[in-house]
Amino acid sequence: MKKIIDNMPGVIVAFAIAFPAWKLGKMFPVVGGPVLGILFGMILAFFKRPAVLEKGIKYTSKKMLQYSIILLGFNMNLFNVFSVGKQTLSLMVFTLTAAFLTAYIAGKSLSVQKNTNILIGVGTAICGGSAIAATAPVIRARDEDVAVSISTIFLFNVIAAFLFPFLGHVFHMSDYSFGLWAGTAINDTSSVVAAGYTFSDAAGNLAVIVKLTRTLMIIPVTLVLAYTTSRGQTNNDGANYQFSKIFPWFVVGFLVASILCTFAPIPGEISDFLVKTGKYVIIMAMSAIGLNTNLIKLVKNGWKPIFLGLCCWIALSVTSIAVQYLILNV
Numbered sequence: 318m319k320k321i322i323d324n325m326p327g328v329i330v331a332f333a334i335a336f337p338a339w340k341l342g343k344m345f346p347v348v349g350g351p352v353l354g355i356l357f358g359m360i361l362a363f364f365k366r367p368a369v370l371e372k373g374i375k376y377t378s379k380k381m382l383q384y385s386i387i388l389l390g391f392n393m394n395l396f397n398v399f400s401v402g403k404q405t406l407s408l409m410v411f412t413l414t415a416a417f418l419t420a421y422i423a424g425k426s427l428s429v430q431k432n433t434n435i436l437i438g439v440g441t442a443i444c445g446g447s448a449i450a451a452t453a454p455v456i457r458a459r460d461e462d463v464a465v466s467i468s469t470i471f472l473f474n475v476i477a478a479f480l481f482p483f484l485g486h487v488f489h490m491s492d493y494s495f496g497l498w499a500g501t502a503i504n505d506t507s508s509v510v511a512a513g514y515t516f517s518d519a520a521g522n523l524a525v526i527v528k529l530t531r532t533l534m535i536i537p538v539t540l541v542l543a544y545t546t547s548r549g550q551t552n553n554d555g556a557n558y559q560f561s562k563i564f565p566w567f568v569v570g571f572l573v574a575s576i577l578c579t580f581a582p583i584p585g586e587i588s589d590f591l592v593k594t595g596k597y598v599i600i601m602a603m604s605a606i607g608l609n610t611n612l613i614k615l616v617k618n619g620w621k622p623i624f625l626g627l628c629c630w631i632a633l634s635v636t637s638i639a640v641q642y643l644i645l646n647v
Protein backbone atom coordinates (compact mmCIF):
# COMPACT_ATOMS: atom_id res chain seq x y z
CA MET A 318 0.00 0.00 0.00
CA LYS A 319 2.84 2.41 0.83
CA LYS A 320 4.38 1.78 -2.60
CA ILE A 321 1.08 2.58 -4.28
CA ILE A 322 0.74 5.79 -2.29
CA ASP A 323 4.34 6.81 -3.10
CA ASN A 324 3.84 6.17 -6.83
CA MET A 325 0.39 7.72 -7.16
CA PRO A 326 1.34 11.44 -7.52
CA GLY A 327 3.76 10.76 -10.38
CA VAL A 328 1.34 8.36 -12.08
CA ILE A 329 -1.43 10.96 -11.91
CA VAL A 330 0.84 13.57 -13.50
CA ALA A 331 1.73 11.16 -16.33
CA PHE A 332 -1.98 10.39 -16.79
CA ALA A 333 -2.79 14.11 -17.00
CA ILE A 334 -0.05 14.80 -19.58
CA ALA A 335 -1.12 11.78 -21.62
CA PHE A 336 -4.75 12.91 -21.94
CA PRO A 337 -4.25 15.85 -24.36
CA ALA A 338 -1.60 13.79 -26.20
CA TRP A 339 -4.14 10.98 -26.60
CA LYS A 340 -6.89 13.32 -27.84
CA LEU A 341 -4.61 15.08 -30.32
CA GLY A 342 -3.18 11.72 -31.41
CA LYS A 343 -6.68 10.60 -32.40
CA MET A 344 -7.07 13.77 -34.47
CA PHE A 345 -3.66 13.31 -36.12
CA PRO A 346 -3.05 9.52 -36.13
CA VAL A 347 0.02 9.73 -38.37
CA VAL A 348 1.74 11.71 -35.60
CA GLY A 349 0.27 9.61 -32.80
CA GLY A 350 -0.22 10.01 -29.07
CA PRO A 351 3.13 8.51 -27.93
CA VAL A 352 5.17 11.09 -29.86
CA LEU A 353 3.03 13.94 -28.52
CA GLY A 354 3.32 12.50 -25.00
CA ILE A 355 7.11 12.56 -25.19
CA LEU A 356 7.04 16.09 -26.62
CA PHE A 357 4.73 17.43 -23.88
CA GLY A 358 6.83 15.70 -21.23
CA MET A 359 10.07 17.17 -22.58
CA ILE A 360 8.58 20.67 -22.56
CA LEU A 361 7.42 20.29 -18.94
CA ALA A 362 10.85 18.91 -18.00
CA PHE A 363 12.20 22.47 -18.24
CA PHE A 364 10.23 23.35 -15.11
CA LYS A 365 11.28 22.25 -11.63
CA ARG A 366 8.92 19.64 -10.15
CA PRO A 367 8.34 18.38 -6.59
CA ALA A 368 10.44 15.42 -5.47
CA VAL A 369 7.26 13.57 -4.50
CA LEU A 370 6.57 12.97 -8.20
CA GLU A 371 9.83 11.18 -8.99
CA LYS A 372 8.94 7.64 -7.88
CA GLY A 373 5.68 7.60 -9.79
CA ILE A 374 7.24 9.04 -12.93
CA LYS A 375 9.94 6.36 -12.87
CA TYR A 376 7.35 3.63 -12.18
CA THR A 377 5.24 4.80 -15.14
CA SER A 378 8.18 4.91 -17.54
CA LYS A 379 9.44 1.46 -16.54
CA LYS A 380 6.82 -0.88 -15.04
CA MET A 381 3.64 0.52 -16.56
CA LEU A 382 5.34 0.49 -19.95
CA GLN A 383 5.73 -3.28 -19.60
CA TYR A 384 2.11 -3.77 -18.54
CA SER A 385 0.94 -1.87 -21.62
CA ILE A 386 2.60 -4.43 -23.90
CA ILE A 387 0.59 -7.22 -22.27
CA LEU A 388 -2.66 -5.39 -23.00
CA LEU A 389 -1.70 -4.94 -26.66
CA GLY A 390 -1.74 -8.74 -26.97
CA PHE A 391 -5.55 -8.66 -26.88
CA ASN A 392 -5.38 -7.21 -30.42
CA MET A 393 -3.45 -10.21 -31.78
CA ASN A 394 -5.61 -12.92 -33.35
CA LEU A 395 -3.21 -15.73 -34.22
CA PHE A 396 -5.47 -16.99 -36.99
CA ASN A 397 -4.57 -13.81 -38.89
CA VAL A 398 -0.94 -14.88 -38.67
CA PHE A 399 -1.77 -18.24 -40.22
CA SER A 400 -3.88 -16.60 -42.94
CA VAL A 401 -1.02 -14.62 -44.43
CA GLY A 402 0.83 -17.84 -45.21
CA LYS A 403 4.42 -18.97 -45.49
CA GLN A 404 5.15 -16.47 -48.27
CA THR A 405 4.65 -13.48 -45.99
CA LEU A 406 6.54 -15.04 -43.10
CA SER A 407 9.54 -15.80 -45.32
CA LEU A 408 9.46 -12.19 -46.54
CA MET A 409 9.67 -11.03 -42.93
CA VAL A 410 12.76 -13.15 -42.33
CA PHE A 411 14.59 -11.27 -45.09
CA THR A 412 13.34 -7.80 -44.12
CA LEU A 413 14.06 -8.19 -40.41
CA THR A 414 17.53 -9.55 -41.14
CA ALA A 415 18.26 -6.62 -43.47
CA ALA A 416 17.11 -4.06 -40.89
CA PHE A 417 19.09 -5.60 -38.02
CA LEU A 418 22.27 -6.00 -40.07
CA THR A 419 22.02 -2.42 -41.31
CA ALA A 420 21.46 -1.15 -37.77
CA TYR A 421 24.51 -3.06 -36.54
CA ILE A 422 26.85 -1.97 -39.35
CA ALA A 423 25.64 1.63 -39.75
CA GLY A 424 25.33 2.13 -36.00
CA LYS A 425 28.93 1.11 -35.44
CA SER A 426 30.13 3.27 -38.33
CA LEU A 427 28.28 6.29 -36.95
CA SER A 428 29.28 5.54 -33.32
CA VAL A 429 25.65 5.65 -32.22
CA GLN A 430 25.14 4.71 -28.56
CA LYS A 431 24.51 0.95 -28.33
CA ASN A 432 21.03 0.99 -26.80
CA THR A 433 19.84 3.72 -29.15
CA ASN A 434 21.19 1.62 -32.02
CA ILE A 435 19.24 -1.44 -30.84
CA LEU A 436 16.02 0.49 -30.29
CA ILE A 437 16.08 2.13 -33.72
CA GLY A 438 16.86 -1.23 -35.35
CA VAL A 439 14.05 -3.00 -33.50
CA GLY A 440 11.61 -0.13 -34.04
CA THR A 441 12.30 -0.11 -37.78
CA ALA A 442 12.30 -3.88 -38.21
CA ILE A 443 9.23 -4.78 -36.15
CA CYS A 444 6.59 -2.24 -35.23
CA GLY A 445 7.85 1.18 -34.30
CA GLY A 446 6.90 2.50 -30.87
CA SER A 447 5.47 -0.78 -29.55
CA ALA A 448 8.69 -2.65 -30.28
CA ILE A 449 10.75 0.11 -28.69
CA ALA A 450 8.48 0.03 -25.63
CA ALA A 451 8.92 -3.73 -25.33
CA THR A 452 12.67 -3.70 -25.89
CA ALA A 453 13.68 -0.74 -23.70
CA PRO A 454 13.22 -2.43 -20.29
CA VAL A 455 14.90 -5.61 -21.52
CA ILE A 456 18.15 -3.88 -22.50
CA ARG A 457 17.87 -1.38 -19.61
CA ALA A 458 17.77 1.58 -21.96
CA ARG A 459 17.83 5.11 -20.58
CA ASP A 460 14.85 7.40 -21.08
CA GLU A 461 16.99 9.51 -23.44
CA ASP A 462 17.59 6.45 -25.63
CA VAL A 463 13.87 5.79 -25.87
CA ALA A 464 13.08 9.43 -26.67
CA VAL A 465 15.68 9.57 -29.46
CA SER A 466 14.45 6.30 -30.95
CA ILE A 467 10.75 7.16 -30.83
CA SER A 468 11.44 10.56 -32.41
CA THR A 469 13.48 8.98 -35.20
CA ILE A 470 10.85 6.33 -35.96
CA PHE A 471 8.12 9.00 -35.95
CA LEU A 472 9.90 11.01 -38.64
CA PHE A 473 9.98 8.12 -41.09
CA ASN A 474 6.42 7.07 -40.22
CA VAL A 475 5.14 10.44 -41.40
CA ILE A 476 7.24 10.33 -44.56
CA ALA A 477 6.12 6.76 -45.36
CA ALA A 478 2.42 7.56 -45.01
CA PHE A 479 2.67 10.03 -47.89
CA LEU A 480 5.54 8.60 -49.95
CA PHE A 481 4.62 4.90 -50.17
CA PRO A 482 1.26 5.26 -52.00
CA PHE A 483 2.90 7.60 -54.52
CA LEU A 484 5.77 5.18 -55.15
CA GLY A 485 3.34 2.25 -55.33
CA HIS A 486 1.52 3.87 -58.23
CA VAL A 487 4.77 4.92 -59.90
CA PHE A 488 6.00 1.30 -59.80
CA HIS A 489 2.55 0.02 -60.94
CA MET A 490 2.38 -2.32 -57.95
CA SER A 491 -0.60 -4.64 -57.49
CA ASP A 492 -2.80 -4.42 -54.39
CA TYR A 493 -1.21 -7.60 -53.06
CA SER A 494 2.35 -6.46 -53.65
CA PHE A 495 1.76 -3.03 -52.14
CA GLY A 496 0.01 -4.56 -49.13
CA LEU A 497 3.04 -6.76 -48.49
CA TRP A 498 5.38 -3.81 -48.97
CA ALA A 499 3.50 -1.45 -46.66
CA GLY A 500 2.98 -4.14 -44.03
CA THR A 501 6.65 -5.09 -43.89
CA ALA A 502 8.40 -1.76 -44.52
CA ILE A 503 6.38 0.88 -42.64
CA ASN A 504 7.01 1.04 -38.91
CA ASP A 505 3.89 2.13 -37.05
CA THR A 506 0.37 0.72 -37.47
CA SER A 507 -1.21 4.15 -37.98
CA SER A 508 1.09 4.86 -40.92
CA VAL A 509 0.52 1.37 -42.33
CA VAL A 510 -3.22 2.01 -42.25
CA ALA A 511 -2.84 5.47 -43.80
CA ALA A 512 -0.58 4.29 -46.63
CA GLY A 513 -2.38 1.00 -47.29
CA TYR A 514 -5.89 2.37 -47.58
CA THR A 515 -4.71 5.40 -49.55
CA PHE A 516 -3.49 2.95 -52.19
CA SER A 517 -6.62 0.73 -52.11
CA ASP A 518 -8.95 -1.04 -49.69
CA ALA A 519 -7.55 -4.45 -50.65
CA ALA A 520 -3.98 -3.30 -50.11
CA GLY A 521 -4.93 -1.75 -46.77
CA ASN A 522 -6.62 -4.92 -45.51
CA LEU A 523 -3.56 -7.04 -46.33
CA ALA A 524 -1.09 -4.47 -45.00
CA VAL A 525 -2.78 -4.38 -41.58
CA ILE A 526 -2.74 -8.20 -41.27
CA VAL A 527 0.92 -8.36 -42.29
CA LYS A 528 1.75 -5.56 -39.84
CA LEU A 529 0.05 -7.35 -36.95
CA THR A 530 1.87 -10.57 -37.85
CA ARG A 531 5.12 -8.63 -37.82
CA THR A 532 4.28 -7.43 -34.30
CA LEU A 533 4.62 -11.01 -33.03
CA MET A 534 8.33 -10.80 -33.76
CA ILE A 535 8.54 -8.82 -30.50
CA ILE A 536 8.54 -12.15 -28.68
CA PRO A 537 11.66 -13.86 -30.11
CA VAL A 538 13.58 -10.59 -30.44
CA THR A 539 13.09 -9.57 -26.80
CA LEU A 540 13.97 -13.06 -25.60
CA VAL A 541 17.23 -13.00 -27.57
CA LEU A 542 18.06 -9.51 -26.30
CA ALA A 543 17.29 -10.55 -22.72
CA TYR A 544 19.70 -13.47 -23.05
CA THR A 545 22.50 -11.39 -24.59
CA THR A 546 21.98 -8.64 -22.02
CA SER A 547 22.21 -11.12 -19.16
CA ARG A 548 25.56 -12.30 -20.53
CA GLY A 549 26.97 -8.94 -21.52
CA GLN A 550 26.12 -6.70 -18.55
CA THR A 551 27.11 -6.85 -14.91
CA ASN A 552 25.38 -5.73 -11.74
CA ASN A 553 26.82 -3.64 -8.91
CA ASP A 554 28.72 -6.65 -7.54
CA GLY A 555 30.51 -7.19 -10.85
CA ALA A 556 28.62 -10.41 -11.58
CA ASN A 557 26.59 -11.02 -14.74
CA TYR A 558 22.84 -10.47 -14.59
CA GLN A 559 20.95 -13.71 -14.24
CA PHE A 560 18.78 -14.47 -17.25
CA SER A 561 15.84 -15.39 -14.98
CA LYS A 562 15.94 -11.92 -13.41
CA ILE A 563 16.17 -10.02 -16.69
CA PHE A 564 13.73 -12.32 -18.54
CA PRO A 565 10.94 -10.21 -20.11
CA TRP A 566 7.98 -11.80 -18.33
CA PHE A 567 5.66 -9.19 -19.80
CA VAL A 568 6.29 -10.74 -23.23
CA VAL A 569 4.90 -14.00 -21.86
CA GLY A 570 1.87 -11.99 -20.81
CA PHE A 571 1.64 -10.59 -24.36
CA LEU A 572 1.66 -14.13 -25.75
CA VAL A 573 -0.96 -15.34 -23.26
CA ALA A 574 -3.15 -12.35 -24.15
CA SER A 575 -2.76 -13.22 -27.85
CA ILE A 576 -3.80 -16.81 -27.19
CA LEU A 577 -6.82 -15.65 -25.18
CA CYS A 578 -7.76 -13.24 -27.96
CA THR A 579 -7.60 -16.10 -30.46
CA PHE A 580 -9.25 -18.97 -28.62
CA ALA A 581 -11.20 -17.58 -25.63
CA PRO A 582 -14.74 -16.20 -26.06
CA ILE A 583 -13.77 -12.66 -25.03
CA PRO A 584 -16.43 -10.12 -26.10
CA GLY A 585 -15.13 -7.66 -28.66
CA GLU A 586 -16.01 -4.70 -26.47
CA ILE A 587 -13.79 -6.01 -23.66
CA SER A 588 -10.80 -6.79 -25.89
CA ASP A 589 -11.13 -3.37 -27.57
CA PHE A 590 -11.21 -1.70 -24.14
CA LEU A 591 -8.09 -3.58 -23.00
CA VAL A 592 -6.19 -2.69 -26.18
CA LYS A 593 -7.20 0.99 -25.94
CA THR A 594 -6.15 0.99 -22.29
CA GLY A 595 -2.78 -0.46 -23.28
CA LYS A 596 -2.29 2.23 -25.91
CA TYR A 597 -3.17 4.94 -23.40
CA VAL A 598 -0.72 3.52 -20.86
CA ILE A 599 2.00 3.64 -23.54
CA ILE A 600 1.27 7.36 -23.96
CA MET A 601 1.50 7.75 -20.17
CA ALA A 602 4.87 5.97 -20.18
CA MET A 603 6.15 8.11 -23.05
CA SER A 604 5.02 11.23 -21.20
CA ALA A 605 7.00 10.08 -18.15
CA ILE A 606 10.02 9.39 -20.38
CA GLY A 607 9.70 12.90 -21.78
CA LEU A 608 9.74 14.32 -18.25
CA ASN A 609 13.14 12.68 -17.74
CA THR A 610 14.59 13.79 -21.09
CA ASN A 611 16.77 16.82 -21.78
CA LEU A 612 15.37 18.32 -25.00
CA ILE A 613 18.43 20.50 -25.68
CA LYS A 614 20.77 17.52 -25.37
CA LEU A 615 18.45 15.49 -27.59
CA VAL A 616 18.57 18.09 -30.36
CA LYS A 617 22.36 18.45 -30.17
CA ASN A 618 22.92 14.70 -30.59
CA GLY A 619 20.10 14.16 -33.07
CA TRP A 620 21.55 13.81 -36.58
CA LYS A 621 23.34 10.47 -36.18
CA PRO A 622 20.28 8.51 -34.95
CA ILE A 623 18.18 10.07 -37.73
CA PHE A 624 20.71 9.02 -40.37
CA LEU A 625 20.83 5.55 -38.82
CA GLY A 626 17.03 5.39 -38.99
CA LEU A 627 17.17 6.42 -42.66
CA CYS A 628 19.67 3.67 -43.47
CA CYS A 629 17.55 1.03 -41.72
CA TRP A 630 14.36 2.24 -43.37
CA ILE A 631 15.86 2.21 -46.87
CA ALA A 632 17.34 -1.26 -46.32
CA LEU A 633 13.97 -2.58 -45.10
CA SER A 634 12.00 -1.01 -47.96
CA VAL A 635 14.35 -2.11 -50.73
CA THR A 636 14.70 -5.64 -49.34
CA SER A 637 10.92 -6.05 -49.18
CA ILE A 638 10.49 -5.16 -52.86
CA ALA A 639 13.55 -7.14 -53.98
CA VAL A 640 12.46 -10.33 -52.21
CA GLN A 641 8.95 -10.03 -53.62
CA TYR A 642 10.11 -9.76 -57.21
CA LEU A 643 13.29 -11.85 -57.20
CA ILE A 644 12.41 -14.71 -54.82
CA LEU A 645 8.66 -14.83 -54.23
CA ASN A 646 7.73 -13.86 -57.82
CA VAL A 647 4.87 -11.66 -56.67
